[in-house]
Amino acid sequence: MRVSVLGGDGYCGWATALYLSNKGHDVAIVDNFVRRQWDLDLGVQTLTPIRSLDERLKVWKNLTGRTIDTFIGDMTDYSFVAAHIREFEPDAVIHFAEQRAAPYSMIDREHAVFTQVNNVVGTLNLLFALREFRRDCHLVKLGTMGEYGTPNIDIEEGYITIEHNGRSDRLPFPKQPGSFYHLSKVHDSHNIAFCCKIWGLRATDLNQGVVYGTVTDETAMDEALINRFDYDEVFGTALNRFCIEAAVGHPITVYGKGGQTRGFLDIRDTIRCVEIACLNPAESSEFRVFNQFTEQFSVLDLAQMVDVAGRKLGLKPEIDHLPDPRVEAEAHYYNAKHSRLVDLGLEPHLLSDSLIDSMIGIAIKYRDRVDTSVLMPSVNWRNATNRLRAPMAASLITSGA
Amino acid sequence: MRVSVLGGDGYCGWATALYLSNKGHDVAIVDNFVRRQWDLDLGVQTLTPIRSLDERLKVWKNLTGRTIDTFIGDMTDYSFVAAHIREFEPDAVIHFAEQRAAPYSMIDREHAVFTQVNNVVGTLNLLFALREFRRDCHLVKLGTMGEYGTPNIDIEEGYITIEHNGRSDRLPFPKQPGSFYHLSKVHDSHNIAFCCKIWGLRATDLNQGVVYGTVTDETAMDEALINRFDYDEVFGTALNRFCIEAAVGHPITVYGKGGQTRGFLDIRDTIRCVEIACLNPAESSEFRVFNQFTEQFSVLDLAQMVDVAGRKLGLKPEIDHLPDPRVEAEAHYYNAKHSRLVDLGLEPHLLSDSLIDSMIGIAIKYRDRVDTSVLMPSVNWRNATNRLRAPMAASLITSGA
Numbered sequence: 001m002r003v004s005v006l007g008g009d010g011y012c013g014w015a016t017a018l019y020l021s022n023k024g025h026d027v028a029i030v031d032n033f034v035r036r037q038w039d040l041d042l043g044v045q046t047l048t049p050i051r052s053l054d055e056r057l058k059v060w061k062n063l064t065g066r067t068i069d070t071f072i073g074d075m076t077d078y079s080f081v082a083a084h085i086r087e088f089e090p091d092a093v094i095h096f097a098e099q100r101a102a103p104y105s106m107i108d109r110e111h112a113v114f115t116q117v118n119n120v121v122g123t124l125n126l127l128f129a130l131r132e133f134r135r136d137c138h139l140v141k142l143g144t145m146g147e148y149g150t151p152n153i154d155i156e157e158g159y160i161t162i163e164h165n166g167r168s169d170r171l172p173f174p175k176q177p178g179s180f181y182h183l184s185k186v187h188d189s190h191n192i193a194f195c196c197k198i199w200g201l202r203a204t205d206l207n208q209g210v211v212y213g214t215v216t217d218e219t220a221m222d223e224a225l226i227n228r229f230d231y232d233e234v235f236g237t238a239l240n241r242f243c244i245e246a247a248v249g250h251p252i253t254v255y256g257k258g259g260q261t262r263g264f265l266d267i268r269d270t271i272r273c274v275e276i277a278c279l280n281p282a283e284s285s286e287f288r289v290f291n292q293f294t295e296q297f298s299v300l301d302l303a304q305m306v307d308v309a310g311r312k313l314g315l316k317p318e319i320d321h322l323p324d325p326r327v328e329a330e331a332h333y334y335n336a337k338h339s340r341l342v343d344l345g346l347e348p349h350l351l352s353d354s355l356i357d358s359m360i361g362i363a364i365k366y367r368d369r370v371d372t373s374v375l376m377p378s379v380n381w382r383n384a385t386n387r388l389r390a391p392m393a394a395s396l397i398t399s400g401a
Numbered sequence: 402m403r404v405s406v407l408g409g410d411g412y413c414g415w416a417t418a419l420y421l422s423n424k425g426h427d428v429a430i431v432d433n434f435v436r437r438q439w440d441l442d443l444g445v446q447t448l449t450p451i452r453s454l455d456e457r458l459k460v461w462k463n464l465t466g467r468t469i470d471t472f473i474g475d476m477t478d479y480s481f482v483a484a485h486i487r488e489f490e491p492d493a494v495i496h497f498a499e500q501r502a503a504p505y506s507m508i509d510r511e512h513a514v515f516t517q518v519n520n521v522v523g524t525l526n527l528l529f530a531l532r533e534f535r536r537d538c539h540l541v542k543l544g545t546m547g548e549y550g551t552p553n554i555d556i557e558e559g560y561i562t563i564e565h566n567g568r569s570d571r572l573p574f575p576k577q578p579g580s581f582y583h584l585s586k587v588h589d590s591h592n593i594a595f596c597c598k599i600w601g602l603r604a605t606d607l608n609q610g611v612v613y614g615t616v617t618d619e620t621a622m623d624e625a626l627i628n629r630f631d632y633d634e635v636f637g638t639a640l641n642r643f644c645i646e647a648a649v650g651h652p653i654t655v656y657g658k659g660g661q662t663r664g665f666l667d668i669r670d671t672i673r674c675v676e677i678a679c680l681n682p683a684e685s686s687e688f689r690v691f692n693q694f695t696e697q698f699s700v701l702d703l704a705q706m707v708d709v710a711g712r713k714l715g716l717k718p719e720i721d722h723l724p725d726p727r728v729e730a731e732a733h734y735y736n737a738k739h740s741r742l743v744d745l746g747l748e749p750h751l752l753s754d755s756l757i758d759s760m761i762g763i764a765i766k767y768r769d770r771v772d773t774s775v776l777m778p779s780v781n782w783r784n785a786t787n788r789l790r791a792p793m794a795a796s797l798i799t800s801g802a
Contacts, residue, residue: 078510109479109525109526109529112525112529113522113525113526116521116522116525116588116592117518117521117522120517120518120521120588121514121517121518124510124513124514124517124581125510125514128510128513128785131785132785132786151570151572152568152569152570153563153564153565153566153568153569153570153572154565154566154568160563160565160575162554162561162563162575163554163564164554164555164561165554165555167553167554167555167734168553168554169552169553169554171552171554171575171577172575172576172577173575174561174563174572174573174574174575175573175591176572176573176594177591177595178595179595180592180595183588183591183592183595186588186591187517187521187584187587187588187591190576190578190584190587190588191517191581191584193577194578194579194580194581194584197728198728198782198783199783199785327598327599333568381599382599382600384529384532384533384600385533
């Protein structure tokens, strides 16, 4: 299968590209390296020393004999997107190429507008390019479980049958996203559903939970293939940050009560879910939604698991409850369905002590790269303008759109 | 009350600005005249000879002694939006300033992207400006009944209580918009709801039906105050087009079977609904939704009403069924609630023979301005690129965003 991985130099994209290449698919990576630029702009870096894409791919070729094509450009540039689709002729396009951090989108107006324009226009460009040049190609789009918010009813996979005043219809599940980033994903979902309807495109929206883990079989083949490990307050997820905090003796920074419950999955399941979606494509005109996570945890659950694992390793973690910088329920009902990918063959890697051990181990290994000044939250949802520690270059705002 | 009317040089905006000014409110019009530019770009014009805003406002001042302030600029320019809010200090902002035609958004990729970026960024800018400089100001946002699509259940006003697996929650009504334009309004609604939640803003989303009628008490005071009457395939609504077609002896152009049912209202009710919303503002943190229409009709209902009215006037209309250029159900269930504005005092002007007579009368009066070449549909939802009759200037795409 010919597969384009948009955003293939990023965290999920890189692991996915190698996995699919290793499985024998013809893979292309499409990227503009803006994720690396944002690190520079914000004065942060991944814990792990990632190499340039060029170096990564040379090592991959040497190790496996397999070539991954690259297309370097911006999804908001239609001529680039169209040229890629025409030239590479993918059977499936896996679309990770979006600004994906909620705190980034909440820094200020410029970052909110950038996130929405970048993500929405990139996806619109892709939809038009598929319509024009590759109508049968399967779009596998990364959405997020955060599109649903935290309703007081069970969350279904994309659609819900509503009985109302004696009538019934299967309708899109109502969305209550919690950041300008999550909103951009809701906008995308509506746009994609519409294009499947009017043009007969086929799309799978993978509403992914929070991904953890760094190591996959492929990235483990060589240090030069190492994946990102983001832990800063803007791009880092809670579990990554907690592992770093435990490793360096910083209090574990739980926001509020920590009852915020979300879906989580191992990056090894991310890449398998994407493969499953590709191997079982949506029908023409179908817009289907899979909830892509394997377990639910509250933030406090994670902190306590890191605490236990840390103590076993001889560390002395301390859990701290900070005022929640986000506007969100700190305790709520949460029960989200996630059976469709399992029905298609997913065998989950559940979050285990040994996985947390290994994450803390990586944190200890690269401890001298940790910058503890980027752990505490400085982006507050209640403010229209937030000042980060480092001065931000104006370039990041205009670089993508 | 100090009221900003964003898009106050347009069809609904102009009628609203005069009405509120006549009621004694301090009104400002914010506009960049891009609506007039689109007419030039597409080679179409309003049936009625509208005057420049400057001339309109001078006549208004002479007739009533009342001044309407003007702020000329683009909503996608944040510095302009912020300066307007700071300088004018509105108590209510009525936001009509969006690209509002479904066919326009469906012309091609450029028009789709322009519509979504223009509308979404303009509204985001407004939300940030209100947060920064006028947090208590009431945002009255024009949405559209088209956000809901045509579900097989009753449409509620913005929210629906869903019982599911033994639990219950009041959630946003699921949206199934039918064009890139309608999608932009759904994106706006999600963005506004979120900003009310995180910043305590107050907003009313008026999900308006299709507006008909040209004459209001204020615009009738002088020929120089005449409002727009759009009848072309891109900006004209079905009823306007049908009246023109009856007047000039062109077949009445029903798309498909004509069973497409929508909500409609008289422009005199639009301006009253907006007034009602302003006089009864939303609470802080509240995002409320009113369905703003007074009657439901199918497209074929309208064609038949025009046919009957035309015959009484001695015309010989003929109803023609064209292949539907849109992707939509040509027959479907439709029952949308619309009681909240009536509960607050709206007394509807229902669509009557005499109103249709008067619309056909206007069509006859300005018959020599009718261009029959702009009546037939040339924008087909199934195409990614449509060619209109007139060559389009590239300027329209970049003028706003």
